[in-house]
Amino acid sequence: MNNSTWQAWFDGATNPNPGARGIGGVLKGPAGERIEISENIGFGTNNEAEYAALMAVLDAAIDAKVQKLEVFGDSQLVIKQVSGEWLINSKALVPMCQSVLDLKAQIPSVALRWIPREQNAEADVLSKRAIGVTEPAVVDRAIWMKITDIGKPFGLSGIALGKKMDLAKLRENGKPTQLALDKGCALRVENGFGHDTYWHRQLLPAALREALLLD
Known part of the structure; x- marks a missing residue:
């Protein structure tokens, strides 16, 4: 990148697809x-x-009066359709592609490049974030586990261990109780x-x- 080039990244999300649409850039x-x-x-498809x-x-970029721009995205469909490499099979995308081309024409130099999602x-x-979907937190799975995995060393199935948890009032209707959270036994991750x-x-x-339910 030379000292006059701007860079942009774009992505779209839906929940579900079709569903609520969020755009990020x-x-x-x-x-x-x-x-x-x-x-x-609002409502629509991921594409x-x-x-x-x-x-x-x-x-x-137009508002910022950018003269030279590199744009990166992980949608091969959008980038290849805009570049003319792929045909547009969806009628709904034809006017959107034309709008992109019209905007592109207002910037002297624009390069579109595909990148992997990561x-x-x-x-x-x-x-x-625009549609209220947050990335899950990173959980240390050496410490925090599902009950099936915790029960194995004790020769208990997930169901059998779950019954003991219910009796100890650590779980109710499949969810951790306040007691479980207070004891640090449970972690709820969005x-x-x-x-x-x-x-x-x-x-x-x-x-x-402690509840005399496990040897």
């Missing part, structure tokens, strides 16, 4: 400029969200669609022993 300038885009754009995200970063993390997070529950490999058996 990041525009970075050579002097440290940074513009973020995160917007809920439409990807196109809308690309349109949004191009719009932002290299598009910032735009991905922004697109998901997954964007609710919660995943993990149990502490050492503290859960200790709490069951």
